[in-house]
Amino acid sequence: MKQYLKHHEWHIIEEGLDPHYNKISESVFSIGNGRMGQRANFEEEYSGETLRGSYVAGVYYPDKTRVGWWKNGYPEYFAKVLNAPNWIGIHITIDNQKLDLAKCKVEDFRRVLDMKTGLLSRSFAATLPDGKKVKVESKRFCSMANGEVGAIRYAITPLNFTAKTTLSLYVDADVVNKDSNYDEKFWEEVNKEATEGRAIVTAQTKKTFFHVTTGMQYVITNDGKKATFDRVNIELREKYAGNVIQLDLQEGKELVVYKYAAVLSSENHAKDALVTACAKVLTEAVAKGFDALFEDHARVWAHKWDGCDITIEGDIAAQQGIRFNIFQLTQTYTGEDERLNIGPKGFTGEKYGGSTYWDTEAYCLPFFLGTAEEKVARNLLVYRYKHLERAIENAGKLGFKDGAALYPMVTMNGEECHNEWEITFEEIHRNGAIAFAIFDYIRYTGDDAYLAEFGLEVLLGISRFWSQRITWSSDRNRFVMLGVTGPNEYENNVNNNWYTNTIATWTLQYTLDALNLVGKSNPSRLAEIIAKTNFKETTETHRWREIIAKMHYPHDEKRGVYLQQDGFLDKELLRVSDLGKDDRPINQKWSWDRILRSCFIKQADVLQGIFLFEERYDIETIRRNFDFYEPMTVHESSLSPCVHVILASKLGYKERAYEFYLRTSRLDLDDYNNDTEDGCHITSMAGTWMSIVKGFGGMTVKDGTLHFNPFTPDQWKSYSFRLEFRGRVIKVKISTDAVETELETGEPLEIFLHGKPVLLKK
Amino acid sequence: MKQYLKHHEWHIIEEGLDPHYNKISESVFSIGNGRMGQRANFEEEYSGETLRGSYVAGVYYPDKTRVGWWKNGYPEYFAKVLNAPNWIGIHITIDNQKLDLAKCKVEDFRRVLDMKTGLLSRSFAATLPDGKKVKVESKRFCSMANGEVGAIRYAITPLNFTAKTTLSLYVDADVVNKDSNYDEKFWEEVNKEATEGRAIVTAQTKKTFFHVTTGMQYVITNDGKKATFDRVNIELREKYAGNVIQLDLQEGKELVVYKYAAVLSSENHAKDALVTACAKVLTEAVAKGFDALFEDHARVWAHKWDGCDITIEGDIAAQQGIRFNIFQLTQTYTGEDERLNIGPKGFTGEKYGGSTYWDTEAYCLPFFLGTAEEKVARNLLVYRYKHLERAIENAGKLGFKDGAALYPMVTMNGEECHNEWEITFEEIHRNGAIAFAIFDYIRYTGDDAYLAEFGLEVLLGISRFWSQRITWSSDRNRFVMLGVTGPNEYENNVNNNWYTNTIATWTLQYTLDALNLVGKSNPSRLAEIIAKTNFKETTETHRWREIIAKMHYPHDEKRGVYLQQDGFLDKELLRVSDLGKDDRPINQKWSWDRILRSCFIKQADVLQGIFLFEERYDIETIRRNFDFYEPMTVHESSLSPCVHVILASKLGYKERAYEFYLRTSRLDLDDYNNDTEDGCHITSMAGTWMSIVKGFGGMTVKDGTLHFNPFTPDQWKSYSFRLEFRGRVIKVKISTDAVETELETGEPLEIFLHGKPVLLKK
Incomplete structure (x- = not known):
């Protein structure tokens, strides 16, 4: 630092x-x-x-490509x-x-x-x-x-x-x-x-x-x-x-x-x-x-x-931090060219190949949804649509067929650019993030027509992948997903990563819903897609329903928590606070095997799933999982703190939320990870934005309606942001004793503040 | 071919x-x-x-070193x-x-x-x-x-x-x-x-x-x-x-x-x-x-x-094959220089770095024990003794301490030469092979004094490694071994590989026995070793005994088989015969993730353990495990067939034993794996020798006595070999209707033929 x-x-x-x-x-x-x-x-x-x-x-x-030992399927x-x-x-x-x-x-x-x-x-x-x-x-x-x-x-x-x-x-x-x-x-x-x-x-x-x-x-x-x-x-x-x-x-x-x-x-x-x-x-x-x-x-x-600024009163370092994050994101991606994406280093360095990671869907999309016109986020989705054929080819290299699509871990033009088997071949939850982004975009914008135009084809390819990637275990009498790496990359080749299994069945269900929706809203387009993709509706959807019904999700009854993967409880369950100064960061101090067999978590994994599918879980379930996993989390990915800000905020852990926020917002300004000289961490900057808007601001969208459950960190007097939402621009200012909301442009809108409806008018 | x-x-x-x-x-x-x-x-x-x-x-x-992505602990x-x-x-x-x-x-x-x-x-x-x-x-x-x-x-x-x-x-x-x-x-x-x-x-x-x-x-x-x-x-x-x-x-x-x-x-x-x-x-x-x-x-x-020839009557291809194997082994390693070892390609090519793999202990040692003077095998052990300090340093790089030794996967001078995390850091069963070789050497030669001179120090280092590498699982109330790669390299980073767990606790017990034996035979040397290694006898041996008593070994009650690792039964249990021609060899046709989540086995794994510790298992247990695992084994390592010859021979599967023998003996002569142009597979050649002597010949050593349970493959008239054994040279000729044994040099010796004692005299 x-x-x-x-x-x-x-x-x-x-x-x-x-x-x-x-x-x-x-x-x-x-x-x-x-x-x-x-x-x-x-x-x-x-x-x-x-x-x-x-x-x-x-x-x-x-x-x-340079590798030590070549494995089949690596990109050349x-x-x-x-x-x-x-x-x-x-x-x-x-x-x-x-x-x-x-x-x-x-x-x-x-x-x-x-x-x-x-x-x-x-x-x-x-x-x-x-x-x-x-x-x-x-x-x-x-x-x-x-x-x-x-x-x-x-x-x-x-x-x-x-x-x-x-x-x-x-x-x-x-x-x-x-x-x-x-x-x-x-x-x-x-x-x-x-x-x-x-x-x-x-x-x-x-x-x-x-x-x-x-x-x-x-x-x-x-x-x-x-x-x-x-x-x-x-x-x-x-x-x-x-x-x-x-x-x-x-x-x-x-x-x-x-x-x-x-x-x-x-x-x-x-x-x-x-x-x-x-x-x-x-x-x-x-x-x-x-x-x-x-x-x-x-x-x-x-x-x-005007559209994307966040102001913070009472904390100049925080104010500078959030503006720096927004500035870099904005100058990296303007959303005008659907061939482009958000490189992990933007224009600030050349480390990491490729321009597109799952960061785009999982972290950046909400920022562009909230701060830019609809077409900017839409272009990010269309970018993946245009790579669908390549994703199908990519899956083919790994033995999948019949239109199954695996989007690359890292890409520039749709082709896979990464070459570590445990990531390239196994960190397949990225496919789920791409499906979820479609849902997230439509949930936010209400642009249902996107499904018929582009979304459904992508969802079919991804669901077909999951369907083939999942194994029926006769012994368990359940479907299982073997050999994956979850968002926590400090575990490799594990079985039944809860997050991956969860997002896989979620994708299958969302694809079934999407088929249904497009069938009603645009039957001729559905017929066209079915013909184009050679979709065997009856047999394929039947298998998807079976998988949804019989998927295995690791779970610990005693603690009431979802298990990151099978066998997680075999580990010695330590806390990060048990580690010495010499042990941190573990990815620089420990050999890889030691990291793998430890309980320590690089970035949100089970908690990433709880963040995405928050509405499924009651507050005590979220608390139990947060209290179990966060103390084992070393946050050695720049993508980790923001998810924890959001969940900690929801749980009322205000101090913890603020601590996580500090880690994310000034990461590059203070060279937190000692690697800013290679370039800035562009994609995680969107997480900083989410930390404020979704974390402190408690912003969610339910049934097409904006909700806020905000609080103000003790260190701040107030903070304010604008949101683009369905043709409106809404300004929200949150201070210790009040929440001011204002409709700057657009038609009147009902929103919810701490669960109570508020009608916004100019 | x-x-x-x-x-x-x-x-x-x-x-x-x-x-x-x-x-x-x-x-x-x-x-x-x-x-x-x-x-x-x-x-x-x-x-x-x-x-x-x-x-x-x-x-x-x-x-x-060249790698795609550097991991801590990789050798430079x-x-x-x-x-x-x-x-x-x-x-x-x-x-x-x-x-x-x-x-x-x-x-x-x-x-x-x-x-x-x-x-x-x-x-x-x-x-x-x-x-x-x-x-x-x-x-x-x-x-x-x-x-x-x-x-x-x-x-x-x-x-x-x-x-x-x-x-x-x-x-x-x-x-x-x-x-x-x-x-x-x-x-x-x-x-x-x-x-x-x-x-x-x-x-x-x-x-x-x-x-x-x-x-x-x-x-x-x-x-x-x-x-x-x-x-x-x-x-x-x-x-x-x-x-x-x-x-x-x-x-x-x-x-x-x-x-x-x-x-x-x-x-x-x-x-x-x-x-x-x-x-x-x-x-x-x-x-x-x-x-x-x-x-x-x-x-x-x-x-x-004179010492090492094997003659086969009735099958010139087999005769040529075994002689070629013996010829290459003999010209690769003469045992005169304890600084040398048996490179995987000998003098026939430069592929693979380093000269020493676990092949030496697991496959080559028996050949040199049987065919050369005692000092040849002894020099192979002393080689590892001389690398003990480096093995301790190597373990240190992975975070182990207090004299724990991890021998390298591949080495020339004692330093690790390999750089794939799933092998270098996790294929730790090699350490067990080095311990077992000491036991095997002493069992064959009776040279108990080797323990005091060199063996015990190596055993202490290896046992200390196991002791630190094993984790106590509170949830299971058992010791577990997380994140390993077993002999079957088509599984990576698995938990509780049965073979590794088995050889780990075997090592701990053998080290306890060795401490006891040296304590009796050479107490002053024991005191010297304890001082030199700073061995905390009470606490260290106490933990070893606890581990031995409470180790977890995966097992399937229903099938009565040991499980290769936790979760093995989650896989789809196919047979190699279910694979199409286009699928083979899977290591050339399938991507790595597909190989990993399949049930297919590269080389003996559970069966390697049953081979090493044969005396622990009744014939029906061996049969159940062989019948379960062999049909899933693709034998894509040159080291695989010989173990299967030996077990198949024991089980009376004569035709299968002969098929496996053919795979091993003419591997290079017939360019079986399409890679002989890079050099010959030197170390597996010792497996060919074992196939005949330990497989068809059924040779074992129990309580210092040689046993033979031989049969003749239907394709042969007879075969014969000589064995060096405790100062004697014994000639054994096995034909369809008779077994002739002859003592060529040395003192009279009692051996067992099909369980019956025979006294050999000149």
Whole structure:
């Protein structure tokens, strides 16, 4: 845990440059716009510790899988998020000395991320080895108004000299991925060109042949007027194009470099039109200018914040934390492109391949349902619909047939990207989360028609998978599910994980309900789906009903708790509080076998099921299970605390709820898990939002109606949030002594506050 | 399965060169002498499919581990058997055409391995592209009389021409390992020298710094007289030294190259003395000459065969099979060097790292007990004693303490080399095999003193491991063993594997017995061991007794069988005969999760325990377990069939026993598993020997006495073998109607035949 960032309601602030923290700050201060983004790397050269990273959404490379021992069914390739061409570089040489903060004396260093406007700023004074001192102020953003545009304003003022200076402004596609399995470079040059003032490089990814065209164009002023140069050289190297400018820096006069970037990919343009389109975007950006581009950008952010902001009174650290989470989520995924998803590191790093985990359905969907227009969440569902064929192929590789679908653990394009047998082949509850997301979306939006359009086909594929994956145990006279890994990944290859069995039979029942519903509402579409999927309605639904009726759910009568899996009680039932400091985190201190045979739980498992299907359980059942499992839970997944906030809130465990909230909301800001330098934990940020809205706010949807059972943590005065709900925007403000609800837009709506109906009208 | 090799009692014969089979033949025809060996590569250049491999015992390289996802406790390095400098090369160029069998017309190709004398011969006629035709006869051996010496007699006769010819004779240390994780070369040059007639290269392994000095010296005759050369060039390249000789090949005249090799390693010589010693070995070898060296070598083989041969009358394929198994085992491990062990591929390939698996104790020990002097088996035990400290360190990495020892799954120098969590961390029954081997050795030899000298310390370390690894289940009121992989590796991370639980408590009891025995026979040594190991006799033995008394063993009352693990009956209980042809072998056709949740068994598991502790179980219990488990067993490990031969024999299932025998004895000769090209399955060859002696021969040792309950498979007339037993050599010949036993050397001995005492006298 590190606490070097200043607390502020809207800003993330780093004062003073500590090279040891630079990679953490590069992650935290990352900026993006859903289409592209990059870590908060310096524009100038930096020979200290850094992870240079720029990313373009949807562009990936299938790196050859690396495993110790190959197992049948492993994917041959692993889709990697690609470190993309770098357009931010402004290299400066003054009197033959590079401006490199690792080699200068640096004063007044300040890095600020203004979350309100999505602006990254940096200022410092640097003294070069020979005593020359410059002041630098840079500002950078990736435009939320135009996803293909980025801009930098880089101002440099010589404080005590006038000297010959070289500026190198360029686009560089010769980048590497830190986690390349075989030290390979993934980009090849297609085209490059540079003229005075502009450079454009088109690079293509090996194997996947995505083209990305990255252009830059610059305008330089000196002391407020157009600068004059001694000389401009065109520089072209492999995968690199730029200008090298020679000029005089004049003491006391501010030289400002406006560097405009255009990043276009073949996902959105014909390959042969990329260069022309790039030039056009550049021309328009330059014509508009930095300030006007920024205004457009800030306007979009203002609109976004209107919908998704959460305010907290009385706790600046908490306020900063929740805004940081919302900011990162919002700039990672805008919901405009149904081919995209929410990568675990967003645009903040390249660790973990693929872009899509079950995190999307289980954690992110509620955030987008609550804070964005309906189509954003819908696009997340459609994304999986479009991958259905691949999920059926994926199941086929594991021996399933007749349309059974297993969605991948990790994916970019629908193909499985993961290669640990105990996860890839066995952590199949992910399939349940994808089914549940359909239910959750419809429950929230009332968009029943989604079932006929897309949902039912997905549900059929998933139910067929469960139906084949389940085994009839003659000995037990019950259906069982053998060899799975549940949400608690600190158990592998267990039998009858209660959560997985529960979500499997839930899926079967929901699919039966969905068949029924579509049959009534849209019989011709149902007939079409039955024909398309070759669905044997009688025999298949008969088996599903049998499974629902005769599923085995491990349970301990004595304690009145559901058992995480068969044999769980064979373990030594310790509590996390029994562990020594040297034992934590167990995933860094203990060998895997020791973790597996211990009772310790990585993240909610039985409790995840109770959270999803809360309405099935009375409060005392929830309490018994929470009181049994939570003390064994080490919360070593960033996805764990939020579920516990929600259940603890429900149980009235206010202090515990607040403790869990702290773990989730400032995870990256305080580098809680000592891994933020690799990038931020984007998907779990949605859990932070849920912690407030579903946890403290006690928000649920029952029978199409919003319910709130809120409380205010003792540490706060009040908190407020807005919700998008069925065409309305509702504002909720909760303080220690009152709950204020307000309908900001839309038709009147009845909601329930602490179980009592309230009619909201404008 | 391929059956291109000719059946012969003593020879392995390949007629005709089929390039598709070359790598298989290279494995099968491999030669070695316990210190070094190599695949049956051609001496001349060969541009076809080949895996060039030479190996020096005990020389390894710790290659950086490659895994997909790192887990705590994985070894950073993986000791690889090293492909060592190549000394066999004789490259021939005739009129600027290389003699390369991939580019010639080849006739009368014949490769023969004479197992009686350990001689590899090859003969062929080859027509070069321009029509020149030569006849070649080569012979090669690695001397069993002097482990550092190898020799080749390579005779070439031009049949239709006289031409300028170049011979290149060399030593080449610039070799690669096929399975290098990062395409690295593992050898560096230390020194090289070449004079006319001789070349010596010293290479060292990276990281481990083994030095291997490889020398060659040649003598060439032409038409029986010393050959004259036009010119001899010295050739020195990186890691390479040799001579290039220009001479005339004269039509009809036989040119014979005698190439002598000396291979010395720093394991046996001071590094700075290696080159001098190598030169001396070369000088002596040349002085002695090919024929005399061969005579010495063949004499050692004759002596070996005297002790270990098994003859079978009436079945040449079976005769060839068993001799091939014995031949390979004998040339892999001679028992002279207690630092060495029995690598899974011996000198026949480089697949699998490390040299030592539990195969050594569970399968190979009985072979060496039965066929070699006592010290050979004893050295195998001492090898593990010498690794005890490392085994304690290894257990420490997994969180065990106070002297608990976990022997590695795979090792070269005592350190763990394996990196699959479900094996490395969980296949802990290997520890039991190491304890059992001590018991087995003493049971067979009567060498009780071994306990005090070495055995007890190892037993204490292993028992301490079990004691810490076992968990008390309050819920069950029993001790349990969670998260293990049993011998059946088609189950991972199971609870209460019956075999593991059984061998664990057996170890605890045997250690208690051993403490008692050493306490009586050698109290001062016991005191010394207790002090050295800081053994808390009262508390530790108390816990062991508790575990023995309260261990949980899964059992099915209804069927009267032991259960392979908890929950085994949840599976769908199919039979292998229910599988389609497309399903087999399941480890190539099914994904891992499907294998895991199926009932199918890779190799004996419960039956392995019944085999080891046979005396505990009545015949009907054995029958019920065999009849339950064998039909579910796919025998996809080379170690599986032999245990089934032995149990089937005991149960009177003669036909089944013979079927299993066929699977094991000609596994490599017929390339049964389609993988012989990687090398032969050396360790399972000892299982073939056990199949005959313990299976058909029904040999057991009870209370220090040999018992035989033999039968003759219907396909055989008779079979006979010799056994070393407590200073005697006993010959046993079993035919359909009689059993002849004979004491060849040693004191009179009472044995039991079909339960009846027989006194053997000379």
